[in-house]
Amino acid sequence: MADKEHLRILRGGVDRWNQWRQKNPDLQPDLSDANLSEANLFVVNFRNANLRTAYLSDANLRSANLHSADLRDAYLSDANLSNANLSNAKLSGAVLKRTQAPGANFQKADLTGITIEDWNISSTKKLDDVICKYIFFKEVRQERRSSDCTKTFAPGDFAKLVQKSLETVDLIFSNGIDWKAFFQSFGDLQVEYGDRPIFIQAIENKNDGTFVIRLNVPPDLDKGAIKRQAMKLYETKRLELEAWYRSTLHLKDEQIEDLRQHNKDLMELARLKPNQPIQNYINSNVTHQHGQGDNFGGDRIQGNKVIGDRDETSER
Known part of the structure; x- marks a missing residue:
């Protein structure tokens, strides 16, 4: 469960939150399981934050700092991640259905088991060294890739798949x-x-x-x-x-x-x-x-x- 004090500070606005983060750089914010749907989190500093199983549907996370954030099983349907920094983030099991992510940086992020149904990403340039064994194309988790449930992606396969999806x-x-x-x-x-x-x-x-x-x-x-x-x-x-x-x-x-x-x-x-x-x-x-x-x-x-x-x- 999310830390109530951390939630209270965040509800005070992004500016207040970011100032608090600057004063407490070694503290890991706990926002796990928090309902942040439709929140305006433009340029928010969620670096190293615990956002596991958080609800972030329709949230504005443009240019957010999510470096090394824990977003495992988070719900990011219809969220805006344009130009967000998700490098080294843990996203395994997260749902990115209809998520807008042009310009987002996923370098070295763990994307195993994410759902990318109708997501929008502009290029594969920022998918270097991602960890990804398989993904789902549908939220119902019926269309798994790699090719079958006994196989996993080889290094670079995810970027190739995304590049193909950009064209189809x-x-x-x-x-x-x-x-x-x-x-x-x-x-x-x-x-x-x-x-x-x-x-x-x-x-x-x-x-x-x-x-x-x-x-x-x-x-x-x-x-x-x-x-x-x-x-x-x-x-x-x-x-x-x-x-x-x-x-x-x-x-x-x-x-x-x-x-x-x-x-x-x-x-x-x-x-x-x-x-x-x-x-x-x-x-x-x-x-x-x-x-x-x-x-x-x-x-x-x-x-x-x-x-x-x-x-x-x-x-x-």
């Missing part, structure tokens, strides 16, 4: 996908980002009804924002098309569900000749079933994946 955004559709809605909404997404190129890198079938569409994006863009906007545009387009199916094609609920179920089966695409464009398949299929077709900017089929012009199909 994964859109996950766990209940199948309406291809028509997706390609139309993807076109809208590209228009929104103008001259910043966003491409489809791969489409994967996870064999449980889940599709993962991997987008290749400029590394300096906010990946979480792209993902949220892409899914919002898709859902809007899906509902628009569903209304169109009802009003124009006069489809009933069971027919719309029939169409959804058909769209779930990516293996139908894989049965086509290699290199046949997706849009030809979707267009002919929708026309055949419902008398209406559209053109799509599509990609190509290779095995159980559909890949774009940038042929990067290796597993993460």
Whole structure:
């Protein structure tokens, strides 16, 4: 539990806290399990502080000094760590879901078991010598990396993984996908980002009804924002098309569900000749079933994946 006196001083403001730290440089502040959600902690001095299991969601920690701080199992969802110093910090088990961390220094930090779902980091330059055996991509702790639960990262693997993640955004559709809605909404997404190129890198079938569409994006863009906007545009387009199916094609609920179920089966695409464009398949299929077709900017089929012009199909 946090030291009540330490909490009282912190609640007096960052300036007061930092002055107190200057006068007591050898004292280790105990803020373990403290609820600091939404706190404004800009440039706070948390050097060597015990913040284990602390709640720091939505906290402003920009330019904070967290050197050698104990942040094990801390909850940093939606926190702002821009330009913060986390060198030598203990972050094992911490949740950094949607955390903003451009410019943050993680050198020699222990990042084993952290969750980095939709986090935003600007580069891998400050990931030198991190300790990291594995990470989680989802807060539910179901998507572990390294590649399986019996293996751990080799030195440098985490930085490589982060570098790859800087260039990609994964859109996950766990209940199948309406291809028509997706390609139309993807076109809208590209228009929104103008001259910043966003491409489809791969489409994967996870064999449980889940599709993962991997987008290749400029590394300096906010990946979480792209993902949220892409899914919002898709859902809007899906509902628009569903209304169109009802009003124009006069489809009933069971027919719309029939169409959804058909769209779930990516293996139908894989049965086509290699290199046949997706849009030809979707267009002919929708026309055949419902008398209406559209053109799509599509990609190509290779095995159980559909890949774009940038042929990067290796597993993460």
